[in-house]
Amino acid sequence: MALDSAALEEHLRLAIVPGIGPSRVAALLARFGSVARVLGASTRELGGVPGIGPEFARRVATAATPAGRARAREALRALADMGAVALTPHDRLYPDAFRRLPDPPFVLYAAGRLEQLGLPAVGVVGTRAPTEYGCGAAHRLAFDLARAGYAIVSGMARGIDAVAHAAALQAGGPTVGVLGHGIDRVYPPENRALFSRVIRHGLLITELAPGEEPLAGNFPRRNRLIAALSAGVLVVEMGERSGARHTVEFALELGRDVFAVPGPIGSAASAGTNQLLKEGARLVTSARDILEELHGVGNAPEPAEPIPSAPPAAVAPPPDLPPDEARVFAALAPEARHVDEVAIAAGLGTPGTLSALLALELRDLAESLPGKQFRLR
The missing domain is CATH 1.10.10.10 (Winged helix-like DNA-binding domain superfamily/Winged helix DNA-binding domain)
Structure with a gap:
């Protein structure tokens, strides 16, 4: 059952404490039993919780003050201004896949089409600096998977992420962007138009409170959410040292299938994906390879005809254009x-x-x- 407005505000007062994270929230709730009791605890009581300590206890204690209430209400206003919502495990739309995580998001912020959280999905990840080959492969595979009814889940980053989201939108299919910053931030800034399109036709989610900046430490943790939402994770161009490897590791921990697109030998952009294939990832050259792995040979859904997410511009090109x-x-x-x-x-x-x-x-x-x-x- 969804929380009422007062209880949601209480949750936000705790959720927006800087640096709190799911593990510390879980430790506090295990000791005190409810958010209300956490907010009612003394600094000394808070500091006695494993993993909290005196300094962080003082941060948590501020959540119970008028300043903490004001910050929570400011976060709620920021969400309302952009048509976003805050979901907790009490909400029906909160993903079951997150409930099964050892460290589920305490609060999930979402903007866009919430029903896409319940769709079958494939995660698509890879380098932020793809080659033309990688862009083409990511586009073709994400486009066909979206036409087959799968939501494309990725991280809204430069490169393969952006290509995958754009391909899903071009196919008229669903796409979910998992952010490493607050729902009200756009990063990287050159993806602003893509963010707008995903909010209109897909969904953006994050466990980070409004106003949270895209700090480097946020991105590896958000990758567990990409893996959790996905039936399988597809890697398109990954170097030897790549953040996409975190998503693969989370996928394996969660028992998800891992797929990889082979790259040219000697290509630094594909060194990581080729290594994944040596380690046992499923080699993929078409969306059908993924669909047959997920559904069984002969049972894979046929891609539907694309329905553009927005009508093309009704402007005819000059006839003399090359x-x-x-x-x-x-x-x-x-x-x-x-x-x-x-x-x-x-x-x-x-x-x-x-x-x-x-x-x-x-x-x-x-x-x-x-x-x-x-x-x-």
């Missing part, structure tokens, strides 16, 4: 899109897309914006 420029023009929209997203939609590499965009700008047909964003004029 072929590449016409493809890039058709991939643009009145809203800003990152160059990587334009390249994927146009079916071109990034260098060719940038060349075509420059030509379109010179003809006053396209406009360049900060952060490698472009739109139709």
Whole structure:
């Protein structure tokens, strides 16, 4: 049963204590039995809880003060301003997969289509600096999986993450972005247009309170949520030392399937994925490989025809445009899109897309914006 507004505010007062995390929340609840009793405990009582200590106890104690109440209400206003919500394990929509984690999110913040939390999903992860080969593979696989009814779960980062989310949206399918910062922050900034599209047509979630910045330590922990939501995790281009390895390790701990796209031998971008294949990951060259592993040979769903998440811009290209420029023009929209997203939609590499965009700008047909964003004029 969902919490009433007063109980939710209490939860937020505890959840937004800087540095608290699921483990410390669990320790406090194990000692005191409820959030209300945690907030009513003295600093000395709080400091006696294993893993808390005197200094952190003082932080927790501030949650019970008027200042703590004000911070919670400010967080609620930030959520309301962007149409986001706070879910707890008391809510029906809180994912069962998170309930089974040893350290489930105490509060989950979400913006977008909440029903997508209940859909079958595949996680797609990889390098932040993909090659043209990696972009093409991630787009093709995520697009086909989305058409087959699977939500594409990833981290909204540069590179493979952004390509996978954009492909799912292009297919008219669901996509869930798991953030390593507050729901009201956009990171990286060049993905602002993608964030807007995912909120409209997919879902953003995070266990970090509104206002939390994208600190490096946040991202490895958020990867456990990507793995938990997914029936399997697909890795597309991963170097020898990559954050995507954390997602793979969480997936294995949770008993999820791990899939990998083979890369060219000698390619640094694929050194990690090729190593995963040596270690037993399932080699993938098409979405059907994943679907048959998840459903069994002969039982895999057929991808449906794509339903675009938004109608294409009703602007006809000038008839004298060269072929590449016409493809890039058709991939643009009145809203800003990152160059990587334009390249994927146009079916071109990034260098060719940038060349075509420059030509379109010179003809006053396209406009360049900060952060490698472009739109139709």
